[in-house]
Amino acid sequence: MITKKKLWMAGGVTLAVLLLVWAFWPRPTEVEVGTISRGKFERSVQEDGKTRLRERYVVSTPLTGRVQRVTLKQGDAVERDAVLATLWPVMPGLLDERTRQEQDQRIGALEAAVRRATANVERAKASLDQAIADLKRSEMLAQQGFVSPTQNESGRLTVRLRQKELDSTHLEEHAAQHELEQARIAIRTFGQGSTTQRSWAIKSPIAGKVLKLTQESEGLVQAGSPLLELGDPANLEVVVDLLTEDAAQVRPGTPATLANWGGPQLLQARVRLVEPAAYTKVSALGVEEQRVNVVLDITSPPEQWSALGDGFKADVRIVVQTVADALKVPVSALFPAGARAALYAMDGGRARQHEVEVLARNGSEAWIKSDLTPGTEVVLFPPSSLQDGQRVQKLAP
Numbered sequence: 001m002i003t004k005k006k007l008w009m010a011g012g013v014t015l016a017v018l019l020l021v022w023a024f025w026p027r028p029t030e031v032e033v034g035t036i037s038r039g040k041f042e043r044s045v046q047e048d049g050k051t052r053l054r055e056r057y058v059v060s061t062p063l064t065g066r067v068q069r070v071t072l073k074q075g076d077a078v079e080r081d082a083v084l085a086t087l088w089p090v091m092p093g094l095l096d097e098r099t100r101q102e103q104d105q106r107i108g109a110l111e112a113a114v115r116r117a118t119a120n121v122e123r124a125k126a127s128l129d130q131a132i133a134d135l136k137r138s139e140m141l142a143q144q145g146f147v148s149p150t151q152n153e154s155g156r157l158t159v160r161l162r163q164k165e166l167d168s169t170h171l172e173e174h175a176a177q178h179e180l181e182q183a184r185i186a187i188r189t190f191g192q193g194s195t196t197q198r199s200w201a202i203k204s205p206i207a208g209k210v211l212k213l214t215q216e217s218e219g220l221v222q223a224g225s226p227l228l229e230l231g232d233p234a235n236l237e238v239v240v241d242l243l244t245e246d247a248a249q250v251r252p253g254t255p256a257t258l259a260n261w262g263g264p265q266l267l268q269a270r271v272r273l274v275e276p277a278a279y280t281k282v283s284a285l286g287v288e289e290q291r292v293n294v295v296l297d298i299t300s301p302p303e304q305w306s307a308l309g310d311g312f313k314a315d316v317r318i319v320v321q322t323v324a325d326a327l328k329v330p331v332s333a334l335f336p337a338g339a340r341a342a343l344y345a346m347d348g349g350r351a352r353q354h355e356v357e358v359l360a361r362n363g364s365e366a367w368i369k370s371d372l373t374p375g376t377e378v379v380l381f382p383p384s385s386l387q388d389g390q391r392v393q394k395l396a397p
Helices: 002-024 097-144 149-192
Strands: 029-035 037-053 056-060 065-067 083-088 200-203 208-213 219-221 226-231 236-243 255-259 267-274 279-282 288-298 313-330 335-337 340-347 350-361 365-369 377-380 392-394
Touching (some): 037 350
Antiparallel strands (some): 056 226, 279 288, 340 350
């Protein structure tokens, strides 16, 4: 009995020890796993861009005047040389009672000046008639030999002088009449306004659509004041501001894609221009950045992006590097190891550390140089506690 009891106790103690050993035995670390692959690698620059019209026309007033109410609305189509607005001359100011009385008195003075000029004309006519009669009398006496021929010459000269005096008084009379009429027109215009003013038609320089109305209501405008903006929505381009270090890698002709612009499909585009001058922009974190505008042309068929308009937002992705046959690894598998990068490869249930040379990377993949072969499984997001040779197992999906 004693022997059986000891055997049972020994067995129980052994089982308990085995259970403790099993409970405290290090278990494999569960990790996410990715795969090394070989294929096409692309590195791109991604930024928010916006559309804009390639050609924008601001229609302004050529003269100071009173513009008639613009009946066009935003989005209305206009043809070339169509009348956009009508400009009228500025209405003169109102007269107060004192100025009106002064104007009336001035008209009276000018009427008297006209009568004086008319009297001068009559006096000049009488002088001319007298000079002609004296000349005829002198010529008759000269034929009879009573006066010398020199006196006839003096008479003819007197007739010419009297004729010029008559012409001069006629001109003075006309000038006085014009001044009187000018004063009458002025007081009539100031008092009643003119109903025969000539208007100026402002015409469209292009065939397009109205983008913006700056002056819709009737009112007084100065020369050069903007009235509206015109453009062709079908002639769009995309502008994206890139950091100068990214823009230095972009060349005209580089392909790009537009996403999240509001349509279901990606739009294809191509870089047309990298502006030569950069500018300073303050980021949302308050950091000053040097940026430069990159202009792209949309190469997709216009039917696919007919819903786009001026100032629409789009996510721009510009491909700056393409490698047809590259050894690729998920970026999340890499971690720094001194001056180089490293990763953990799965080898018989254990994680083996390998140093690799990163040639380029994008947001999801890295192009590496290593002796690892495609299909090798690597640890994604390796924890800081993971060591070389440590047992690991794949995380259950």
